[in-house]
Amino acid sequence: MTRIPAENLAAQFAFLEEADRLKKILRATPIHDDSRPENxxxxxxxxxxYALVLADHAAPDVDISRVIKMLLLHDLVEIDAGDTPIHGDFDAAEQEAKEKRAADRLFGLLPAPQAEEFRALWDEFEAAESPDAIFGKSIDRVQPLALNMSSGGGSWREYSVTLDQIDTRVGTKVSRGAPTVWTYIRDRVGSYFATQN
Incomplete structure (x- = not known):
């Protein structure tokens, strides 16, 4: 990581203060006790x-410290672009364009070397081609599954989600980067849906 001179502290704090707005972006998934939406x-x-705890299930060439950085940064764009539930109805191209504009603005608040580093991590995560990003994307899909199960269906009820939708929209991404995690969580998801019929 590049050392940032002290005169850039104002820019760094401006970014951190802007990042606090992420706490106000509500997601479709509730927290585990179903008392309110997760932000x-x-x-x-x-x-x-999750990435830190499940690191042993990543491919050998995955750098968990980079994955954690990606996951801490990946949803900052929602400050401007909003959350897009995976099972919701949205224009993917339009959402992608909004997120790229948000990334330009938000990471642009930082001093140049840091802005470039963080934006590169965000772009790598979005592309989901490197081993780190593939594992990160997998874990990003696992966490809502666990919350939806512990909350009695959570956003699955709201969006009338089926097991087939989970297999195609979520399972393919999770199994790509964390196959043993997918096997474990898929059994639990399957059991949940079996009780709903």
Whole structure:
């Protein structure tokens, strides 16, 4: 990481203060006790913790410290672009354009070397081609599954989600980067849906 001179502290604090707005972005997924929606800041922290805890299930060439950085940064764009539930109805191209504009603005608040580093991590995560990003994307999909199960269906009820939708929209991404995690969580998800019929 590049050392940032002290005269850039104002820019760094401006970014940190702007990042606090992520706490106001509500997601479709409720917290585990179903008492309220999870916010995007909570989600970012929680998926970073998931990556740390589940690191042994990553491919050998995955750098967990980079994955954690990606996960802490990945949803900051929702400050401007909003959350897009995976099972919701939205224009993917339009959402992608909004997120890229948000990334330009938000990471642009930082001093140049840091802005470039963080934006590169965000872009790498979005592309989901490197081993680190593939594992990060997998873990980003696992956490909502666990919350929806512990909350009695959570956003699955709201969006009338089926097991087939979970397999195609979520399972493919999770199994790509964390196959043993997918096997474990898929059994639990399957059992949940079996009780709903």
């Amino acid at each position: 995007s800041a909570e989600h970012s922290w929680h998926v970073a913790l």
